[in-house]
Amino acid sequence: MKLEVLSNEFNMSKFQFIRAFKEATGISPYGYYLNSKIEFARRLIEEKKDVYAAIEAG
Structure with missing residues (x-):
């Protein structure tokens, strides 16, 4: 999931989310x-x- 999507879910800017x-x-x-x-x-x-197997799954 992208950082922008996560931060929007919490009504924060990307940078506020990273800090929190x-x-x-x-x-x-x-x-x-x-x-x-x-x-x-x-x-x-x-x-x-x-x-x-780990390489292929990556």
């Missing part, structure tokens, strides 16, 4: 997104024991 998100979570929305992708890939690798 970081204040609440300690991490930026983009950092959260990257960590989520890494965690998903890690779980796929653990479950399937196949790095290429």
Whole structure:
């Protein structure tokens, strides 16, 4: 989901949303997104024991 869509859902500017998100979570929305992708890939690798499965799902 795009940052503009999320910020509009909360009636905030994009920059207000980023600041509020970081204040609440300690991490930026983009950092959260990257960590989520890494965690998903890690779980796929653990479950399937196949790095290429994680690459294909990415």
